[in-house]
Structures are given as C-alpha cells and as structure tokens.
Amino acid sequence: xxxxxxxxxxxxxxxxxxxxxxxxxxxxxxxxxxxxxxxxxxxxxxxxxxxxxxxxxxxxxxxxxxxxxxxxxxxxxxxxxxxxxxxxxxxxxxxxxxxxxxxxxxxxxxxxxxxxxxxxxxxxxxxxxxxxxxxxxxxxxxxxxxxxxxxxxxxxxxxxxxxxxxxxxxxxxxxxxxxxxxxxxxxxxxxxxxxxxxxxxxxxxxxxxxxxxxxxxxxxxxxxxxxxxxxxxxxxxxxxxxxxxxxxxxxxxxxxxxxxxxxxxxxxxxxxxxxxxxxxxxxxxxxxxx
Numbered sequence: 064x065x066x067x068x069x070x071x072x073x074x075x076x077x078x079x080x081x082x083x084x085x086x087x088x089x090x091x092x093x094x095x096x097x098x099x100x101x102x103x104x105x106x107x108x109x110x111x112x113x114x115x116x117x118x119x120x121x122x123x124x125x126x127x128x129x130x131x132x133x134x135x136x137x138x139x140x141x142x143x144x145x146x147x148x149x150x151x152x153x154x155x156x157x158x159x160x161x162x163x164x165x166x167x168x169x170x171x172x173x174x175x176x177x178x179x180x181x182x183x184x185x186x187x188x189x190x191x192x193x194x195x196x197x198x199x200x201x202x203x204x205x206x207x208x209x210x211x212x213x214x215x216x217x218x219x220x221x222x223x224x225x226x227x228x229x230x231x232x233x234x235x236x237x238x239x240x241x242x243x244x245x246x247x248x249x250x251x252x253x254x255x256x257x258x259x260x261x262x263x264x265x266x267x268x269x270x271x272x273x274x275x276x277x278x279x280x281x282x283x284x285x286x287x288x289x290x291x292x293x294x295x296x297x298x299x300x301x302x303x304x305x306x307x308x309x310x311x312x313x314x315x316x317x318x319x320x321x322x323x324x325x326x327x328x329x330x331x332x333x334x335x336x337x338x339x340x341x342x343x344x345x346x347x348x349x350x351x352x353x
Contacts, residue, residue, distance in 0.1 A: 065320050068211050068292070068327045074335035077210070078123050081342055085124035096349035097126040098182065098341070099148060099157035103141060103167065104134040109160045112338075116158075119338045125345065128154070138167045142175050149177040155352055156182030156200075156345040179351065182344035184236070193236060196243050200344045205237035207336025208271060208292055209246065217269070217290055217325060224248035225264050227280070227313075228273035233294055237271055260284070272313040282318040290325040294333050 085095055098120050100113050113129060120127035130144055141159075148157045157180055163169050178188035184202040192199035201209075212219060224241050228234035229252055241248040251263055255274075264270055264284040272280050273294035285291060295313025312329030320326050327333055 065323045066325050068215055068217075068290075068325050068332060070207070070211060070327060070333055070335040071331040073211065073214055074339045077336075077339045078119065078342070081123040081346060084346065089124065093353075094153070095124050095126050096345050097128070097154050097156075098345040099128040099130065099154050100160060101130045101132065101141070101144060101148070101157065102160040103132045103136050103163055106162065109162070113160055116338055116341060119342060123342055125342065126153075134164055136164075136167075138171070141167060141172060145172065145175045149175075149180060152352075154180065155349040156180050156341075158183045158341065180348060182341055182348055184344065185231075190231075190236070194239055200347065201240060201340070202232060202236045203337045203340040203344070204233050204273075204294065204333060205240050206340040206343070207333055208237050208294070209240050210336055210340065211292070211327065211333065212246075212269070212290075215325065219269065220247040222248050222268040223251070223266055224269040224271065225251045225253060225267035226271045226273065227253045227260075227264065228271075228275065228294070229254040230273065230275075233273040234271075237273070241269075241271075274313050276313060277311055278313070278315040280314040280319060282315070282322060285319050285322050287322050288324045289322065291319060291323045292327050292333065293329050296329060296334065 089095055100116055102109055102113050117127045117129060148154055159172055161169060163172060173185045174187065176186050178186045181189050182200055184200040189199045193201055226234050226238045234252060238250045238252045240246065242250045253260055253263055261284050265286050267286060267289055269290045270285060271292045275295060277297040291314060293312035293314040297311050298308045299311055300307060301309040310330045
C-alpha cells in the first residue's frame with residue numbers, strides 16, 4: 064500500500080515549530096526575523112510564489128517586506144536595491160524572485176546578494192559551501208526534499224537515488240545533498256542526454272523527478288517499492304474544474320503510484336516545503352546575526 068509524503072501536513076507542523084520559536088524570541092523582547100522579497104515585473108507564477116511566501120512569513124510571526132519593481136527597472140536600479148537590502152541590519156534574509164526580465168543579467172544579480180542574507184542559497188559562496196559539506200543556506204526546494212525524506216524516516220543510507228534533471232535550482236543541488244554524510248545515498252544524475260534512462264530509473268530506490276516535463280515518468284520506469292519524489296508542477300486545462308485547470312507533476316501518478324512504497328502528491332508534496340525551507344534559512348540567518 065503506497066504511503067504519501069504529505070508536504071502540506073509536514074509544512075504546517077514545521078511552521079508551528081517556527082512560530083513557537085518566534086513567540087519565545089518576541090516574548091523576551093527580541094525583534095522578529097525579517098524576510099524580504101524583490102520582484103521585478105508581473106509574472107503570474109512569480110507573483111503567486113511571493114504572495115505565498117508573504118502569507119507563510121506572517122503565519123509564523125516573521126516581519127515580511129516585498130519590493131515590487133516594474134518590468135522596465137534597469138539592472139543598475141535592481142543592484143542598488145540589493146545593495147540597500149545587504150546593508151539593512153533589520154533584514155535577515157531576502158530573495159530576488161526569478162526569472163528576471165531579459166535585459167537584466169540574472170547571474171550578476173545573484174552574485175550581488177550578500178551570502179549571509181542569501182536564503183535562496185543561490186550565490187556562488189553558498190553553492191560552494193554546500194558542495195564542500197560546510198554550513199550554508201541550501202537552495203529551498205532541494206532542502207525541502209531532504210526534509211521530507213528525513214521527517215518521514217525514509218531510509219537513505221546506501222540507497223541508490225536517481226535524480227532526473229540537472230538544473231542549478233533543483234537537480235544538481237539535491238544530488239549533492241543526498242550524497243553527503245547524513246543521507247549517504249549513492250546518486251546517479253540523469254538528464255536529456257542520458258542514454259538507457261529507463262534502465263537507470265528502474266534501479267532507483269529513491270527517484271527524484273525534476274525534469275520539467277508533464278507526466279514524463281511512467282510505470283515502466285519505476286521499480287516496485289521505490290520512493291518517488293515528484294518536483295514538477297504543470298497546469299493543464301480541465302473544464303470539470305471550477306478554475307478551468309488542474310495541476311499535474313512530472314510523474315504520471317495514475318500509473319506509477321501503485322508501484323511505490325512512498326510518493327509525493329502533486330500538488331501538496333514538495334511545494335509547501337520549498338517555502339518552509341525559506342523560513343528555516345531565514346531563522347538561521349537571524350540567529351547568525353544575533
């Protein structure tokens with residue numbers, strides 16, 4: 064019988080833990096942790112994510128600020144805003160929501176963020192620390208995946224983990240984190256140029272799917288009893304739904320789920336843990352400042 068890695072329920076539990084900690088701090092007269100976000104333009108998915116981040120911040124008692132900048136904002140103006148946030152002692156961590164408009168160099172912007180406030184874990188300093196196994200702010204989605212596996216007591220030591228996808232945001236960092244001490248997986252990373260993909264995925268004790276292609280993983284790609292983590296999120300039209308669409312992942316759950324021992328639902332699996340990871344990184348940044 065397949066069991067759900069319920070990210071929604073776990074996120075509520077962790078948020079309650081953070082909220083209790085914040086209440087303890089403010090009762091003692093300390094200020095609450097402060098998480099800020101910078102958003103350039105009006106991309107729908109980005110605006111939803113930032114709104115969810117703001118809501119989650121308030122739920123745990125954090126101070127939350129959002130810097131909304133127009134589509135025509137110059138790179139120079141954005142870099143000046145980042146410099147201001149880097150130097151503001153009342154802000155513990157901040158994110159610059161990606162993607163940015165085409166005329167702005169994303170890497171240049173990421174590089175400008177202070178590693179001490181980089182709660183998204185994207186700066187070269189934090190990426191380097193993560194690769195070396197040092198104290199860092201890991202990227203939010205990979206950290207959320209690791210938290211799910213840890214909190215649900217999934218056995219990882221010595222297990223073969225196959226990651227499909229090699230992005231800097233999910234695939235590459237999660238492969239790194241799961242290979243480190245504490246998780247001790249043997250990791251294979253696959254991508255669009257991998258040959259014999261099905262042979263590899265069928266060997267996976269833990270399969271992490273972050274390829275960005277709707278319902279890409281089918282039943283013939285999954286070993287009986289595998290743990291399957293679906294990072295994908297896609298909207299598809301569905302006239303039977305009130306809002307006109309439904310959300311599906313990178314895994315064809317109607318085929319795959321019955322073969323799994325554990326599986327993340329979509330939605331409600333990895334997504335809620337991404338925002339929680341951002342809150343956990345902000346709390347860590349706040350404590351460092353203190």
